[in-house]
Amino acid sequence: MTGRAPGAVPALPPGLLYLLRRLGQLVPTVLTVSLLAFVLIRLSGDPAALLLAPEATESERQAFREAHGLDRSLPVQYVVFLGNLLRGDLGTSLWQHESALRVVLSRFPATLLLSATAIVIVIVFGLAVGVLAAAFRGTALDWFVMAAVGLGQSVATFWLGLMLILAFAVFIPLFPPSGYGSPAQLVLPAATLAAYYLAVTTRLTRSGMLEVLGQDFIRTARAKGLNERATILRHGLRNALIPVTTVLGLQIGELLAGAVVTETVFAWPGVGTLVLDAITRRDYPVVQATIVLIALVYALVNLAVDLVYGVLDPRVRV
Amino acid sequence: MTDHARISRRHFLTSTMAAGTALAAPGAIWAQSPAAPRSVDQITVLQLDEVASLDPLADFTNPGLQMHAHILEPLIDFTGPDFKVTPKLAMSWDNPSPTKWRFKLRPNVTWHDGTPFTAEDVKYTFEKAKGPTSVKNRYLARVQKIDILDPLTIQVELDAAYAPLLGSWVYLYIVQKKAYEAGGTAEYGKKPVGTGPYRLVEWQKQQQLVLEAYDRHWNGPHTPKRIVVRGIREAATRLAELQTGRADIIFGVPIELAKTVEADPKLKLIVQQGVRPPYFVFNAKKPPFEDRRVRQAMNYAVDREAIVNGILQGYGEIRIGPFSPTQAAFNPAGPQYKLDLDRARALLKDAGKDGGFSFTWLLRKDFMVKDEEIMQALANQLGKVGVKVNLQFIESSVYTPRYANGEFDMAVNAWGKSLEADSVITGLRWLSENSKFYGNPQVDETIAKARATFGIAERTRVYQEADRILREDAVGLFTHAQSELYGTNRRYAWQPWAYAGNAGLLTYYVPKA
Numbered sequence: 001m002t003g004r005a006p007g008a009v010p011a012l013p014p015g016l017l018y019l020l021r022r023l024g025q026l027v028p029t030v031l032t033v034s035l036l037a038f039v040l041i042r043l044s045g046d047p048a049a050l051l052l053a054p055e056a057t058e059s060e061r062q063a064f065r066e067a068h069g070l071d072r073s074l075p076v077q078y079v080v081f082l083g084n085l086l087r088g089d090l091g092t093s094l095w096q097h098e099s100a101l102r103v104v105l106s107r108f109p110a111t112l113l114l115s116a117t118a119i120v121i122v123i124v125f126g127l128a129v130g131v132l133a134a135a136f137r138g139t140a141l142d143w144f145v146m147a148a149v150g151l152g153q154s155v156a157t158f159w160l161g162l163m164l165i166l167a168f169a170v171f172i173p174l175f176p177p178s179g180y181g182s183p184a185q186l187v188l189p190a191a192t193l194a195a196y197y198l199a200v201t202t203r204l205t206r207s208g209m210l211e212v213l214g215q216d217f218i219r220t221a222r223a224k225g226l227n228e229r230a231t232i233l234r235h236g237l238r239n240a241l242i243p244v245t246t247v248l249g250l251q252i253g254e255l256l257a258g259a260v261v262t263e264t265v266f267a268w269p270g271v272g273t274l275v276l277d278a279i280t281r282r283d284y285p286v287v288q289a290t291i292v293l294i295a296l297v298y299a300l301v302n303l304a305v306d307l308v309y310g311v312l313d314p315r316v317r318v
Numbered sequence: 319m320t321d322h323a324r325i326s327r328r329h330f331l332t333s334t335m336a337a338g339t340a341l342a343a344p345g346a347i348w349a350q351s352p353a354a355p356r357s358v359d360q361i362t363v364l365q366l367d368e369v370a371s372l373d374p375l376a377d378f379t380n381p382g383l384q385m386h387a388h389i390l391e392p393l394i395d396f397t398g399p400d401f402k403v404t405p406k407l408a409m410s411w412d413n414p415s416p417t418k419w420r421f422k423l424r425p426n427v428t429w430h431d432g433t434p435f436t437a438e439d440v441k442y443t444f445e446k447a448k449g450p451t452s453v454k455n456r457y458l459a460r461v462q463k464i465d466i467l468d469p470l471t472i473q474v475e476l477d478a479a480y481a482p483l484l485g486s487w488v489y490l491y492i493v494q495k496k497a498y499e500a501g502g503t504a505e506y507g508k509k510p511v512g513t514g515p516y517r518l519v520e521w522q523k524q525q526q527l528v529l530e531a532y533d534r535h536w537n538g539p540h541t542p543k544r545i546v547v548r549g550i551r552e553a554a555t556r557l558a559e560l561q562t563g564r565a566d567i568i569f570g571v572p573i574e575l576a577k578t579v580e581a582d583p584k585l586k587l588i589v590q591q592g593v594r595p596p597y598f599v600f601n602a603k604k605p606p607f608e609d610r611r612v613r614q615a616m617n618y619a620v621d622r623e624a625i626v627n628g629i630l631q632g633y634g635e636i637r638i639g640p641f642s643p644t645q646a647a648f649n650p651a652g653p654q655y656k657l658d659l660d661r662a663r664a665l666l667k668d669a670g671k672d673g674g675f676s677f678t679w680l681l682r683k684d685f686m687v688k689d690e691e692i693m694q695a696l697a698n699q700l701g702k703v704g705v706k707v708n709l710q711f712i713e714s715s716v717y718t719p720r721y722a723n724g725e726f727d728m729a730v731n732a733w734g735k736s737l738e739a740d741s742v743i744t745g746l747r748w749l750s751e752n753s754k755f756y757g758n759p760q761v762d763e764t765i766a767k768a769r770a771t772f773g774i775a776e777r778t779r780v781y782q783e784a785d786r787i788l789r790e791d792a793v794g795l796f797t798h799a800q801s802e803l804y805g806t807n808r809r810y811a812w813q814p815w816a817y818a819g820n821a822g823l824l825t826y827y828v829p830k831a
Contacts, residue, residue: 046715046716046718046719047715049714049715049716049717049718049719057456057752058722060450060455060456063450063451064450064451066450067450067451095370095371095376095377096370096371096504096507097371097373097376097502097503097504097507098504106523107523107524162552162554162555165554165555165558166558169558169562170558170561170562173562176562176564177555177558177559177562177564178550178555178558178559179525179548180525181525264551264552265552265555266555267524267548267549267550267551267552267555269522269523269524269525273368273524273551274524276551277367277368277370281370282715
């Protein structure tokens with residue numbers, strides 16, 4: 001605790017202060033990302049060349065650029081962009097002619113549903129299977145799990161998605177091949193998206209558990225007569241969870257990127273398909289809005305992960 | 319720079335899928351369709367991509383055009399493989415003078431909101447379409463004056479005689495003045511009010527767009543009652559939807575999967591000839607292609623059969639000029655390019671190039687089916703006459719300005735939509751006035767003559783003359799036109815007219831006389 005000078009503003013509780021400081025750190029992150037997004041997409045080509053007919057004349061293209069403010073210099077465009085950003089205005093989609101922010105936000109629920117389902121699958125099955133494999137180390141079960149993990153980590157998401165469609169929509173028609181709306185339509189894309197991260201989490205949980213289970217305090221727990229289940233779950237898993245949480249936190253960001261491929265294969269109406277469309281159509285405002293929002297989500301996820309550490313490990317509690 | 323041995327990841331995956339799907343064919347017999355049986359009241363169409371906007375002045379891409387063609391109507395339309403101009407919202411038209419076009423509009427046409435269609439709507443559309451942000455402003459560039467003579471007669475005045483006007487106006491869909499004025503492109507792009515045979519009932523972005531037959535259409539109602547449209551980028555996913563009976567028409571069947579569709583007794587493969595093939599253009603304003611003999615030699619050095627029958631497995635046709643032999647402007651008496659290495663070598667020798675030469679071939683990414691394979695094949699073929707090719711694939715947004723400015727030795731054309739001969743030749747930048755890489759006073763004169771020739775048969779002969787000159791001049795390396803492959807099921811007998819898909823004029827309903 002720091003001492004407080006008389007008359008100073010009452011100090012905020014350290015936990016809240018930490019949270020505010022961390023939230024403040026998001027600002028430069030998002031600004032840097034927005035600058036990168038802004039510059040990179042403008043270096044990648046002229047929207048007038050794509051949106052207008054290929055035989056359009058140079059004067060037609062110039063008129064189009066003027067109408068969309070693309071004729072001004074890049075620094076001027078960026079200042080305008082920042083000014084609008086502060087007011088929550090991320091521009092107007094060149095194709096859909098409505099607020100880019102609204103376009104992106106309208107696609108967020110689908111991506112969140114898909115990612116959240118995948119994350120639940122990863123956490124529930126990853127931890128359960130990882131713990132089981134560690135508990136039954138060297139048995140057939142362990143071998144089987146490790147083989148599946150190897151496969152899950154090495155298969156391309158794109159290919160896995162197509163194979164799942166062939167297997168469970170065409171050969172054995174259990175699920176629809178694509179689309180959005182019913183729970184049945186969620187199964188294949190969520191499984192596809194989860195596969196890689198499930199494999200990673202299972203392997204990490206297994207190795208973490210094996211390491212922890214060999215330590216003295218576990219022997220102590222067993223020696224004092226604690227039953228095996230409580231030993232593994234209460235003393236083992238809790239300690240093994242810390243590295244798993246770190247990796248999971250990093251993966252959630254990656255998972256959002258993986259959603260682009262999965263959404264495309266399954267025609268899932270999320271941010272992934274949106275951003276791919278926007279990139280091919282050079283719809284700058286939508287690409288920028290997506291990148292800024294994704295950066296924000298990524299940063300918030302990282303913050304959440306840091307807060308979870310505090311729960312799991314009292315030593316890092318602030 | 320390209321790597322000869324490279325097989326793209328995408329190609330590998332498509333091939334694996336092809337093998338997998340082929341295995342699925344016997345399985346499909348026991349795996350009965352999980353979808354509930356539906357009547358042909360409703361069909362589901364899977365397009366290649368999501369529709370961007372339903373505003374015809376903002377979206378000129380095929381997924382959008384195919385929707386505009388259902389919801390909206392132009393004054394005149396093309397129907398059938400001979401590209402015959404047929405009346406739609408205009409009943410008839412004439413030319414009071416060579417620069418004036420007078421259209422008699424169809425009476426008793428109503429908009430989907432029940433209000434009558436009048437010349438006001440047409441005038442408003444033309445004025446909007448001429449504006450700087452309209453994607454169709456080039457079609458109205460010549461229009462000087464638009465007059466409403468009476469509620470069902472409209473007259474446009476051009477700056478000069480332009481006989482082929484109607485050919486490019488098939489894409490000029492008429493919007494409702496009232497709704498467009500009220501909502502602008504943003505609202506109209508989401509909820510258009512049209513006069514077309516179908517009206518929009520629902521559009522959930524990236525999910526589905528639902529059309530319903532408009533009962534009060536002047537030529538309606540049409541069948542089926544409802545058309546559901548989805549955009550799916552992944553070809554294998556589209557095919558899975560078709561195989562499971564959840565889709566009736568799918569676009570873009572890859573060549574690797576064509577046999578799977580043909581082998582399935584429930585499915586049918588529709589092969590449509592392509593009318594807008596890739597044309598490889600030469601930069602005729604600088605060496606080595608400023609010499610016409612070099613350009614001709616290239617046309618004799620390539621093996622078109624190997625591309626069409628080998629790489630494309632027959633799903634394409636050979637092209638030796640800008641027009642297909644089935645198009646009216648094709649001149650049967652023009653040069654017939656075919657593989658003739660001796661002749662190619664002789665022409666190169668005449669041009670002083672018998673020692674060979676090398677050049678860079680500028681290409682857009684994904685500009686045609688099997689682009690990498692075909693380009694490699696062409697490069698190998700040209701190598702036999704001592705021509706060394708350096709292939710350079712770049713993004714199309716970077717490509718277009720370089721192409722327009724003539725910053726290349728050889729490139730691939732960027733197609734506009736129009737199929738009418740004047741637009742083809744102008745659009746490909748083969749007129750001196752709009753080209754940085756070709757110019758021939760003979761071509762310019764011929765096109766000027768065609769623009770003042772109002773009789774169709776006569777004008778066609780003028781275009782045939784232009785075709786002959788362009789082919790003799792070897793303005794491009796003409797190789798092939800890829801076919802468009804569609805999959806349908808046998809439940810709904812869909813048979814579009816040849817070329818419609820490639821022309822961006824596809825409709826999904828049962829056509830009426």
